[in-house]
Amino acid sequence: MEQWLEWARGPAFKFAFVLMVLGLIRHLVLTVAGIVQALYRAGDKKIPYKMVFHSTLLWLFPFKKLNNRPWYSIASVVFHVGLILTPIFLLPHIELWKRGLGISWPSIPHLLADILTLITIAAAIGLLAGRLGNRESRRISRAQDILLPVIIAIPFVTGFLAMHSVWDPTAYNAVMFIHVMGANVIFALIPFTKLGHIVLLPTTQLVSEVGWHFPAESGRDVTIALKKENVPI
Amino acid sequence: MRKYPYYVEPYEETERPRKFLEAFAAILKHSNYGFVLDTYTRTSTKCARCAGICQVFDQSGDPRDVPCYRSELLFRVYRRYFTLGGMVRSRLHNGFMLTDDYIDEMAEAVYRCTACRRCKFACPMGVDHGLMTHLARWILAEIGVVPKALVVATREQLQGKTGNTSAIPVVALKDTCEFLEEELIENYNLPAKFPMDVEGAEHVFFPAVSDYLLEPDTLMGNAAVMHLTGGSWTIGTGYYDGINYGLFYSDALLCRIVSKEAAELKRLKAKKILIGECGHASRSAKAFIPTFCGGKNAPPVINIMEYSHKALLDGRLKVKAGAISERVTYHDPCNIARSKWIINQPREILEAICKDFVDMVPSGQMNICCGGGGGTVSIDEIRAFRTGIGGRKKAEQLKATGAKYIVAPCANCKKQLREVCEDNGLHDMEVVGLHDLVLKALDLEAYGITPVDKTGKEGEE
Numbered sequence A: 001m002e003q004w005l006e007w008a009r010g011p012a013f014k015f016a017f018v019l020m021v022l023g024l025i026r027h028l029v030l031t032v033a034g035i036v037q038a039l040y041r042a043g044d045k046k047i048p049y050k051m052v053f054h055s056t057l058l059w060l061f062p063f064k065k066l067n068n069r070p071w072y073s074i075a076s077v078v079f080h081v082g083l084i085l086t087p088i089f090l091l092p093h094i095e096l097w098k099r100g101l102g103i104s105w106p107s108i109p110h111l112l113a114d115i116l117t118l119i120t121i122a123a124a125i126g127l128l129a130g131r132l133g134n135r136e137s138r139r140i141s142r143a144q145d146i147l148l149p150v151i152i153a154i155p156f157v158t159g160f161l162a163m164h165s166v167w168d169p170t171a172y173n174a175v176m177f178i179h180v181m182g183a184n185v186i187f188a189l190i191p192f193t194k195l196g197h198i199v200l201l202p203t204t205q206l207v208s209e210v211g212w213h214f215p216a217e218s219g220r221d222v223t224i225a226l227k228k229e230n231v232p233i
Numbered sequence B: 001m002r003k004y005p006y007y008v009e010p011y012e013e014t015e016r017p018r019k020f021l022e023a024f025a026a027i028l029k030h031s032n033y034g035f036v037l038d039t040y041t042r043t044s045t046k047c048a049r050c051a052g053i054c055q056v057f058d059q060s061g062d063p064r065d066v067p068c069y070r071s072e073l074l075f076r077v078y079r080r081y082f083t084l085g086g087m088v089r090s091r092l093h094n095g096f097m098l099t100d101d102y103i104d105e106m107a108e109a110v111y112r113c114t115a116c117r118r119c120k121f122a123c124p125m126g127v128d129h130g131l132m133t134h135l136a137r138w139i140l141a142e143i144g145v146v147p148k149a150l151v152v153a154t155r156e157q158l159q160g161k162t163g164n165t166s167a168i169p170v171v172a173l174k175d176t177c178e179f180l181e182e183e184l185i186e187n188y189n190l191p192a193k194f195p196m197d198v199e200g201a202e203h204v205f206f207p208a209v210s211d212y213l214l215e216p217d218t219l220m221g222n223a224a225v226m227h228l229t230g231g232s233w234t235i236g237t238g239y240y241d242g243i244n245y246g247l248f249y250s251d252a253l254l255c256r257i258v259s260k261e262a263a264e265l266k267r268l269k270a271k272k273i274l275i276g277e278c279g280h281a282s283r284s285a286k287a288f289i290p291t292f293c294g295g296k297n298a299p300p301v302i303n304i305m306e307y308s309h310k311a312l313l314d315g316r317l318k319v320k321a322g323a324i325s326e327r328v329t330y331h332d333p334c335n336i337a338r339s340k341w342i343i344n345q346p347r348e349i350l351e352a353i354c355k356d357f358v359d360m361v362p363s364g365q366m367n368i369c370c371g372g373g374g375g376t377v378s379i380d381e382i383r384a385f386r387t388g389i390g391g392r393k394k395a396e397q398l399k400a401t402g403a404k405y406i407v408a409p410c411a412n413c414k415k416q417l418r419e420v421c422e423d424n425g426l427h428d429m430e431v432v433g434l435h436d437l438v439l440k441a442l443d444l445e446a447y448g449i450t451p452v453d454k455t456g457k458e459g460e461e
């Protein structure tokens, strides 16, 4: 078990993390390139940047947008706060970074970490309940929409268990293995699922706006490509 | 092949999936939709926040009216046939395939959506279902699936003798305008003109051409305001139609139609395009003349309500405060309100002339669509759907205001709202244009005009 855990923490983690970083960079580069190309081709390049910026901020910090499906939205905000803060500011995690790369930053107290962990788990359950309990979102959900909150909850549950139970070393290592591999799976899934929103979300409002700016020749070019220049309407 | 709720002209029905994919590919190559689809297919989270926002789903409760469900129809095709991951996956196992049935489902779904874009404000991922409906309709139109009502009008506009959607010849246009001029004299003592083909005028006027048949009061109001404020304007007999159904089903046609407006402006050596009271006519010119006719150098586009509002503010337009005593409400046409372009201007005009103006809730940028947007109002065979489902929520909203006049500055909204009122038992409400009321509220004495003595005659016809 010990060796498995070392493998999960070492090569497997490195692979998953690098995959995530490269995948996210690819997402971002492709999206920005898409926006730039679209603007370059657009007949009208005037974009209401101020309005776009405003609506982007509105969704990055969605406090004014909680009124639509309020419980679900609150669960989502809580989920994200716990999800982002806990792993980054947990002392044992920081020590890992220190050991590995020699970098460190302030940590949060253990008690706070425990509370954040528990509410993140609760929020994940809330998200799932909100998704499956709502007729429309249940109907349109794909497998990943249902599985992701479950998968994301795994490291939180196992992390909490590992810290709070008296385990014999083998069992502890097994729980930690699940914990680390759970996180690795999440990292690896990020570029291939809707989790890509981590880098794409700040671009979506701009994408929607630029999307309405067509190339001046687009209509004609499509007509020619489909050989319909001389076809009457 | 399945029959759609709307009529479609006969077309070559073989190999539709192949043709659909060819058209999709050509559009992706030559237009800007690819990166939008990339982003949407990666981010959309299926949270159903958009469902409750859509006035169609709200009333139908039908799963296929959930906006994200409908757009997913297009996403799925895009993923499968135009992304690497999708192509690889389809090799590995027999996944999704585009079929005739699938095309039929999409064809029906995208004409239930009015492309009003209200749901965009509900989506955390910024997915614009109006844009997706817009794109899906274009692809479908390229394989021949498009409501006949829209095609017939566009055909007359681009290929017909009259060159406009209502098939009004120039002689009839002139007759109508002369008649309206006489009416203005007779009823208001106003020597306002509808100037024809005046070279070098500041504005060339493009109302929805159907106004010449259906909205005499709106046009008289337009002419009266232009006359009293000393506005320089003209109607070009070369082209005089603001309607643009290209916006509803084909960017190629959208381009050709706005180009006709720009060309008429050039022919008359005029400066600005002045659009009448019509939402989609305004948006198609304002947003797409820069796109298709010269970018930064494109001629400016204004709406007649912007003109009148400015004239009211700088004192050139004089109206009698509180001249309209009945309760009035204002319906925001999606095409001018969603972008926050025209929301307050008409309200300020109405507040200046009405004793009792009430707003609907919600209104402005988040207004609820009349239910006839995206060209669906022209499809008469789906009236029961438009007024019973699409426009149901609007009917409730209208009823709650208790207004006598519904001001709807849009040819499409007017037709739809009249039918909504009729089919939902709102028989006491009257749908009018903004300038219909402005005309009634003009302070003619302030311009030195003696109003026609109407005692003995009814004020309303």
Ligand code: HEM
Pocket (backbone or CB within 6 Å): A059, A060, A072, A073, A076, A077, A080, A083, A084, A127, A128, A131, A145, A148, A149, A152, A186, A195, A197, A198, A201, B045, B047, B124, B125
């Ligand atoms: C970095 C900043 C991030 C922002 C601004 C952000 C924002 C959002 C937004 C706006 C949504 C959609 C609204 C909703 O479903 O409630 C969402 C959903 C989601 N996010 Fe994030 N997110 C971020 C990071 C993350 C991370 C790091 C993860 C996990 C690895 C994550 C996992 C999820 C999941 C699973 C959902 C779907 C929730 C559900 O509906 O089941 N997010 N996020």
Ligand code: SF4
Pocket (backbone or CB within 6 Å): B053, B054, B055, B056, B057, B066, B067, B112, B113, B114, B115, B116, B117, B118, B119, B120, B129, B130, B133, B369
């Ligand atoms: S654009 Fe309008 S009609 Fe279409 S789905 Fe969105 S809210 Fe509904």
Ligand code: SF4
Pocket (backbone or CB within 6 Å): B043, B044, B045, B046, B047, B048, B049, B050, B051, B067, B068, B122, B123, B124, B125, B126, B127
């Ligand atoms: S609100 Fe956006 S992400 Fe959520 S279901 Fe609708 S379109 Fe999809």
